[in-house]
Amino acid sequence: MTIRQAFARFWPLTRGDRRWYVLVCVCVIAAAVCETVAILLFGHLTDHALEQGSLAAFWHPATAWLGVAILGAIIGYLGNSLAFWSGERFVRRLRAHVFGHVQELPPDFFQRHRRGDLVERLSGDVEAIEQLVVSSAIGVVSAVFRIVLFSAAAIWLCWDLALVTFALAPLLWLAAKIFTGPIRRFARSERVADGAITSVLEESLGTIELTQAYNRKPAEETRLDREAGAWMRASVSGARRSELYEQVVEVLETLCVLGVIGLGVWEISQGRMTLGALLSFAAFLGYLYPPLRSLGELNLTATAATAATERLAEILSAAPSVTDPEHPVELEHVRGRVEFDRVGFHYPGAGTPALTGFDLTVEPGEFVVLTGPSGVGKSTIAKLLLRFYDPTSGQVRLDGVPLSSFAVRRLRESITLLPQQTLVLRDTIRANVAYGRPDATDEEVVEAARSAAADEFITTLPEGYDTVLDPSMLSGGQLKRLTFARALLRDTPVLVLDEPTAGLDAASAHQIITPLRALARNRTTILITHDLSLAQYADRVVALSGTGSGSDAPRVGGRLLSAAREL
Ligand SMILES: Nc1ncnc2c1ncn2[C@@H]1O[C@H](COP(=O)(O)OP(=O)(O)O)[C@@H](O)[C@H]1O
Ligand SMILES: [Mg+2]
Known part of the structure; x- marks a missing residue:
């Protein structure tokens, strides 16, 4: 299942809550605007107060900066709280939806699936899907907006420096692309192993008397260990890949920062740029990379979540064995023949x-x-x-x-x-x-x-x-x-x-x-x-x-x- 299919499968469940997501996005955008203003004020302070050593030029921009920072903090708090609340609401609703469906499934469904695995699907997998459907959706909107905003500000400050920076963006994209495939495989194995562990625990605790009476402790431990081993391999391999990705991105970013500083030194020496502008520019870069990177990472979380999506979709596609007729017969009084x-x-x-x-x-x-x-x-x-x-x-x-x-x-x-x-x-x-x-x-x-x-x-x-x-x-x-x-x-x-x-x-x-x-x-x-x-x-x-x-x-x-x- 691709990310898009996975998303399309569960997005309809957000009906009724979408205005909250919009509100979260508005908060995120407002917070980003506050950050931009703060960075520009920082450049202004450098050029007018710091370089000239003028205290008189300090107070006005400093007060404005503090004001913007407080406003940004309030908006950030509201936005993040709301994002969390709406995410958890989705988890709750999705779980109720799947649970409601499971309640109607025929007995053979429960004979075919291990109970522990179903429990895992209703707990861990449900949360993984929230990551994909709500957190990622909000994350993408906010990241894209930040990128646009900070890029615009960077171009406005110094367009040729900005071009150098953007030249590296495709590299980041390429890195994300290379790493997603294996990470998705590991995520899928990890979800399956999670289900298997829960099943073994459930079954084992359910038959504990038998285990004790027949001296089967070592066998039960081996059974758990086998599943735990599979889980650990998948989990560690996945984490290793993600970590490698992070570090590669880090190096790419350093490369870019060095390029900017080198070019900046030259611009200043030619008198085409002030120190304040260069520092502001560097600050924008610092703000620009996290959303760029988070887009790459969102791709990874979303990819991992598709594994969970497949597992839940499997439950949801199991049909109840019986349904109500369109016009049911009503008997006043059942005699019992x-x-x-x-x-x-x-x-x-x-x-x-x-x-x-x-x-x-x-x-x-x-x-x-x-x-x-x-x-x-x-x-x-x-x-x-x-x-x-x-x-x-x-x-x-x-x-x-x-x-x-x-x-x-x-x-x-x-x-x-x-x-x-x-x-x-x-x-x-x-x-x-x-x-x-x-x-x-x-x-x-x-x-x-x-x-x-x-x-x-x-x-x-x-x-x-x-x-x-x-x-x-x-x-x-x-x-x-x-x-x-x-x-x-x-x-x-x-x-x-x-x-x-x-x-x-x-x-x-x-x-x-x-x-x-x-x-x-x-x-x-x-x-x-x-x-x-x-x-x-x-x-x-x-x-x-x-x-x-x-x-x-x-x-x-x-x-x-x-x-x-x-x-
Ligand atoms: N969920 C199931 N899937 C496939 N076969 C089943 C299932 N449940 C029962 N059976 C089979 O159907 C037959 C009748 O089962 P059952 O009605 O439970 O028998 P009884 O109650 O008379 O012992 C048995 O052969 C059994 O193996
Ligand atoms: Mg029977």
């Missing part, structure tokens, strides 16, 4: 289909147990029902309406999923129970917890419902009941539970049966499980076996059901 009609599904990029020709109809209020070997597609069915994906073939319907005709939000208001993994937040128990319905009253939260048999252990916690949840302080069964309370509070017509007893011991599994039945009462319930002891509570058992299990499932289910009843 669920139909899978010859449903087939292929995960994006997967070789074989996860599901083919799956048929299932669940009547409102019916309690169906869905069972079958691992990998047969049970969790996929849950994902299709929540519309994390649309089926590749066939149709899933709720109350006879295809899921794709609902607004995604509306659909998910009608269905509650209890994922296989027990997901809790580091927040109070109350907030955890009310997660799916933040406006629930305290009474409703307690009521839900009671029905889920969670109230009994919650009230023994030191701060009851206000205890901040640390998953290690509750048992698996207790956490499960907490999520049941969460589901009960949502009180939707359809409920899908994915392996609620997985990972629970027999006693804990037994403890969730009563709350499970409370949960399933009066709503369409699909319970995915291996645990056939749960089958006795169901109205019907459907067994999936390999592909295309749908049509004969009820028969198999019937047999299983009677088997379960006999237990």
